[in-house]
Amino acid sequence: MAVKINTAFLKGFIQENELPLIAPFCELAHNALHSGDGAGSDFLGWLNLPEYYGMNPEGKAELTRIKDAAARIRANSEVVIVLGIGGSYLGARAVIEAIKGSLYNSRPQQGTPELYFAGNSLSPAYMNEILSLITDRDYSVVVVSKSGTTTETALAFRIFKELIEKKYGQDGAKERIIAITDKARGTLKELADKKGYETFVIPDDVGGRFSVLTAVGLLPIAIAGCDVDALMAGSEAGMWAAANPDLFENDCYKYAAIRNLLLRKGYKIEMLVSYENSFAMMNEWFKQLFGESEGKDGKGLFPASATFSTDLHSLGQYIQDGARMLFETVLWFKETDSDLFLKDEPENLDGLNFLSGQNMSAVCEKAFQGTLLAHTEGRTPNIILELPKLDEFELGHLIYFFEKSCAISGYLLGVNPFDQPGVESYKKNMFALLGKPGFEAEKAELLAKLG
Ligand code: PA5
Numbered sequence: 364m365a366v367k368i369n370t371a372f373l374k375g376f377i378q379e380n381e382l383p384l385i386a387p388f389c390e391l392a393h394n395a396l397h398s399g400d401g402a403g404s405d406f407l408g409w410l411n412l413p414e415y416y417g418m419n420p421e422g423k424a425e426l427t428r429i430k431d432a433a434a435r436i437r438a439n440s441e442v443v444i445v446l447g448i449g450g451s452y453l454g455a456r457a458v459i460e461a462i463k464g465s466l467y468n469s470r471p472q473q474g475t476p477e478l479y480f481a482g483n484s485l486s487p488a489y490m491n492e493i494l495s496l497i498t499d500r501d502y503s504v505v506v507v508s509k510s511g512t513t514t515e516t517a518l519a520f521r522i523f524k525e526l527i528e529k530k531y532g533q534d535g536a537k538e539r540i541i542a543i544t545d546k547a548r549g550t551l552k553e554l555a556d557k558k559g560y561e562t563f564v565i566p567d568d569v570g571g572r573f574s575v576l577t578a579v580g581l582l583p584i585a586i587a588g589c590d591v592d593a594l595m596a597g598s599e600a601g602m603w604a605a606a607n608p609d610l611f612e613n614d615c616y617k618y619a620a621i622r623n624l625l626l627r628k629g630y631k632i633e634m635l636v637s638y639e640n641s642f643a644m645m646n647e648w649f650k651q652l653f654g655e656s657e658g659k660d661g662k663g664l665f666p667a668s669a670t671f672s673t674d675l676h677s678l679g680q681y682i683q684d685g686a687r688m689l690f691e692t693v694l695w696f697k698e699t700d701s702d703l704f705l706k707d708e709p710e711n712l713d714g715l716n717f718l719s720g721q722n723m724s725a726v727c728e729k730a731f732q733g734t735l736l737a738h739t740e741g742r743t744p745n746i747i748l749e750l751p752k753l754d755e756f757e758l759g760h761l762i763y764f765f766e767k768s769c770a771i772s773g774y775l776l777g778v779n780p781f782d783q784p785g786v787e788s789y790k791k792n793m794f795a796l797l798g799k800p801g802f803e804a805e806k807a808e809l810l811a812k813l814g
Pocket residue numbers: 448449450451507508509510511512513516570571572573655783
C-alpha cells in the first residue's frame with residue numbers, strides 16, 4: 364500500500380475500543396458517499412476521475428489533448444502564467460513544486476517553461492512583479508475558473524489578454540491562451556468561444572478543491588514536465604486502496620475516523636507536517652481541501668501546516684509546550700532520490716564528524732524520530748502517514764487518499780463537504796463597496812458600518 368497510516372504514536376490519546384465504536388459511522392459515511400445519498404451528492408465526480416482518464420475513451424482522449432496542448436505550450440513559451448484562485452490553482456502549483464522542487468523557476472529547465480501563478484490575489488504589487496517577468500519573453504496564459512466569474516482571476520485575465528493580444532495579435536493570442544472552465548456557463552466560457560481559445564471543461568460534478576486531477580491541475584502539471592500518467596496511475600491505486608468499506612482494512616477511512624475522534628477530545632487543530640520544503644504548497648492545497656470542506660455550521664478541525672525541521676525553530680515551542688489543542692499529521696517519505704553523503708573532515712572544527720559517513724536523509728530521519736518522541740511526550744498526538752517516496756505516482760495516491768478521507772470526515776462530522784457557502788460573504792461586501800450594479804442597498808449599510 365502506498366500511503367500507510369502508522370498509529371503507534373496515538374497511544375494514550377485514543378483507546379483501542381474507540382475505533383470499533385466509530386466504525387459503523389464510517390460505514391454509513393461510505394455507503395452515503397458511494398450510493399450518492401449523502402449531502403452534496405451532485406459533486407461526486409472526483410471519485411471516479413482515475414477510471415475516467417485511465418479507461419473511458421472520452422477521458423483518454425481528453426488526457427491526450429491535455430498532453431498535446433502542454434507540448435505545444437512548452438515549445439512556444441519561455442514563461443507560462445496560470446490564472447486561477449483556490450481550487451483553480453492550488454493543486455497545480457502544489458504538485459509542480461512537490462515534484463519539481465520549490466526552486467523550479469530559479470533553475471535552468473530542460474525544455475519546460477517557467478510557471479507563475481497569478482489571479483489569486485488582488486495585490487497590484489504582485490501583479491506588477493509577474494508582469495515584469497514577461498516583457499521581453501515569449502509567454503502563454505492558462506486561465507482557470509469554474510464559475511468563470513471570479514473577480515481575482517477575471518481581473519488578472521483582462522490585464523493579460525490585452526497584453527498578449529498587443530504582442531501577438533488576435534490570431535497569435537488564440538494560440539497562446541487556454542481556458543479551463545465550465546462547459547456552458549460563465550463569462551469566461553462566452554469569451555473563450557467568441558475568441559476561439561482552446562478550452563478544457565471542468566466537469567459539473569467536480570468542485571474546485573477536488574479538481575486537481577482534471578485539466579485544472581493536469582494541464583499546468585504537464586506543462587511543467589511532470590508525468591501525468593504516473594500521477595493518474597497513483598490516484599487509481601489510491602482509489603482502489605480506499606474502496607473497502609471496512610475501516611480496519613482501509614487506511615484512508617482510518618485516518619478520517621482518527622481525526623474525528625481527536626476532534627471530539629478537544630484537539631481542534633490539525634497540523635499537517637512534512638520534512639520536505641517542496642511540500643509547502645501541498646500543505647496549502649490540503650488546508651483548502653479540509654478547511655473549505657469541513658469548516659461550516661460551527662464545526663470542523665482547523666487545518667494548519669508546518670515544514671520541519673524549519674518550523675521546529677518557530678512553532679516547535681508551541682507544539683511542545685503551548686495550549687494542548689492541536690495534533691500533528693506527519694507525512695514521512697521513506698526514501699529519496701536526491702541525497703547528500705556527509706564526509707569526514709580531518710579538522711572537525713565544526714564538531715560535526717559524528718554525522719560523517721551517512722546520508723543527509725538519515726540525519727533528517729533522526730530529527731523526525733526525535734520530534735515524534737518529544738511532541739508525544741509533550742501530549743501532542745501524532746498520526747504518521749508513511750509513503751515510499753515523493754514522486755508522481757505516490758503523490759497521485761496521496762491526493763486521492765486526502766480527497767476521500769475529507770469526504771468521509773465531512774460526513775462523520777455531519778456537514779456537506781462539497782459546498783462552501785461561507786466564501787460568498789466577503790464577495791458580497793466587496794461587490795457592494797465597489798459599487799457593482801445590483802448591490803446598491805448593501806452599499807449604504809456597509810459604508811455606515813465602516814464609519
Ligand atoms: O473549492 C472551491 O470551490 C473554490 O476554492 C474555488 O475553486 C475558487 O473559489 C475559484 O472558483 P472559480 O474556479 O469558479 O473561479
